[in-house]
């Protein structure tokens with residue numbers, strides 16, 4: 001074992017008994033490379049983070065320029081930080097009029113935490129509803145919202161969690177009665193990611209919206225994985241025509257840097273600024289370098305019409321892979337694909353074959369029978385065809 005590998009296992013906190021432990025020397029576009037020069041297709045993109053491709057020159061330039069001006073000055077919300085203001089203004093210009101106030105944080109978990117606090121504060125209620133097989137982050141608030149009973153394996157060792165959370169099955173219209181006049185917020189991914197890519201049934205998000213309006217509960221969309229073009233529109237809320245009261249963003253929102261946000265109307269957001277003042281604060285949230293990177297990434301998506309190409313790129317992957325006899329089905333929203341093998345032993349085996357063949361994929365937290373394809377949105381047609389050829393050759397060896 002080389003020294004770096006030994007030090008990795010000795011000193012870097014581990015999340016599983018068998019990490020991938022591939023050393024990365026550099027990354028560019030749809031690929032990353034090991035120090036020995038081995039090339040991997042990155043079909044995970046850091047779990048839907050690197051939407052504009054690795055080492056995107058526009059993003060790197062923005063980071064360098066902002067780093068040369070200033071890094072951190074003062075805790076969030078006290079100073080006028082130009083990249084924050086410009087990014088907030090740009091994001092709001094793309095969102096419905098109800099979503100015009102952005103609270104920046106560092107991560108997805110923090111965005112969800114903030115949204116939960118805002119829903120409690122605005123409604124004066126504390127009960128929450130989440131969806132089964134939903135993942136919203138690993139800190140105690142989002143962990144409490146992780147959809148039971150499937151999530152109990154992850155929740156039980158950390159009990160007691162935040163009380164008052166009910167999980168309902170995603171896409172079950174009959175379960176909406178669980179949302180009542182005592183519910184503060186309903187948290188939902190418009191397309192469930194870690195459940196193994198589950199798009200909403202026709203009319204489901206509209207029915208959720210109606211039930212929230214009837215009961216006064218706030219509808220919270222977790223677009224941490226689906227935002228920034230992943231599903232073929234800039235935000236899934238546009239694709240499905242439903243506006244939430246609070247929108248959570250992270251992952252690709254920072255252009256490869258750590259950045260999250262929850263976004264609401266000015267009226268709802270203003271409830272956080274008094275009784276008590278400083279009721280939700282952050283030192284690093286909306287770091288200037290991260291905001292500069294996120295804004296550059298968003299500009300890149302827009303200037304190069306990347307989002308408009310997502311649907312056809314996702315459809316091409318589907319077309320190239322769906323007829324293989326090992327593939328049971330493909331669930332897809334834009335360039336977020338779950339290729340269902342229907343068997344976890346096969347899934348573990350294909351992960352090994354992928355690693356040997358230079359493909360980076362992954363399974364899903366609540367679905368270990370399907371592999372993930374969520375590459376940078378900048379992936380070319382030729383790269384989709386080439387990576388599909390490699391995937392098919394691995395499927396042939398199952």
Ligand code: PLP
Pocket residue numbers: 047107108109110112135136137138189193194222223224225250251
């Ligand atoms: N919400 C969703 C839908 C996610 O997929 C994730 C991360 O995978 C999170 C929240 C948590 O984000 P973070 O890991 O940045 O805390």
